Every structure is written in structure tokens, then in C-alpha cells.
Amino acid sequence: MCSNKECAKPMKKSVLEKKQIPQCAVELAGRLVKRVAWPERRQAMAEVTLALLDGKARTAEAVFGWGRSAVELGLQELRTGIVCINDLSQRRKPKSEEKHPQLLTDIRRIMDPNSQAQSHLRTPWSYTHMTAKAVRTALLENGSLAAELPAVRTLSNILNRQGYRLRRVEKSRVQKKRRGRTRSLRM
Numbered sequence: 001m002c003s004n005k006e007c008a009k010p011m012k013k014s015v016l017e018k019k020q021i022p023q024c025a026v027e028l029a030g031r032l033v034k035r036v037a038w039p040e041r042r043q044a045m046a047e048v049t050l051a052l053l054d055g056k057a058r059t060a061e062a063v064f065g066w067g068r069s070a071v072e073l074g075l076q077e078l079r080t081g082i083v084c085i086n087d088l089s090q091r092r093k094p095k096s097e098e099k100h101p102q103l104l105t106d107i108r109r110i111m112d113p114n115s116q117a118q119s120h121l122r123t124p125w126s127y128t129h130m131t132a133k134a135v136r137t138a139l140l141e142n143g144s145l146a147a148e149l150p151a152v153r154t155l156s157n158i159l160n161r162q163g164y165r166l167r168r169v170e171k172s173r174v175q176k177k178r179r180g181r182t183r184s185l186r187m
Helices: 013-018 023-034 040-053 057-064 068-080 101-114 132-141 152-161
Strands: 115-117 126-128 164-166
Touching: 013 040, 023 040, 023 057, 040 057, 040 068, 057 068, 101 132, 101 152, 132 152, 152 164
Parallel strands: 126 164
Antiparallel strands: 115 126
């Protein structure tokens, strides 16, 4: 039996009533399709749509809450036998370093003389006192065009990805002067 919460969804009744398909069977089919990985899920959606809803993608969208375009693509895959492969790696925006590979070498040339490793060498980070704004200014002085350079915030992200951390450099930290012996040595 279906609980009241599950059966409360508005459903398109025409095709379901014609075929006398109980609502629990529709919900079961929806839950089973969710367990299938992509791109097989599209084909499963298409098969369920063909079997229960006469191949109507709009009705599948209303009944199951699936994306109509995914169901239509699954129907096309079933008709043609050609499976579309999802290339999710190409959907992201390329990083500034990938668009302008010379940018990284210019940044390293500016940052390396002005940074140092941690005194204990526990991390691979280089600590520096230069801000991203100062790096952008130095890049502009070296002849880079302002239109080609990324914004200050983007440069800050690039510096973080490359392992440069904005901290006070160890060499410039003032040493405390101690007068006399420490408390532990007095005892």
C-alpha cells in the first residue's frame, strides 16, 4: 500500500487509468529507475515510459518528475540503438591557467624570490607577503595586457592552488628579547 504522503502527488490520470496501472506500481518504477546509473538510467526511463505511458515524455515528466529531455533522449537511444555518452568533464569552465599557460610561469617568476618555505618544512606551501593585487600590478609592469590578465580574486585563487599562502614571512618576524632566564630554568 502507498502512504498518504507518497500518493499526494498530482498525477496525470488519463493514461494511467486507461491501462489500469496502480499508483504504487508507478512509484515503484520511479524508485527503481533512480537506482540505475547514467546513461542506462535514460534507457530505463524510456522503457518505463514506453511500457506504462505509451512513449509520452511529457506525461513521464508529470508522473515521475523526470526531465522531459532526458526521457526523449532515452527514447531516441532505444529507437536508434546508439547510446549517447555524457562527457561531464567538458561542461566546466576552463581555469585561467589552462587558457593562458604562460601566466603560471610569470607568476612563479614574480613569487619565488618573494616567498619562503615553512621553517619546519611540514607543508609544501610557500609563505609570502605579496598580495594578489601586488602580483597583478607586477604582471602589468612586466608587459602583460590588462585585458588578458584575470581579476584580483581569480589571481588569489590561482595563488592558493599553486601553494602560495599570504602570511607574514618568517624572516621578517621580530624576535622577542628575553631578559634573564626563563621560568623553567629558575627552578
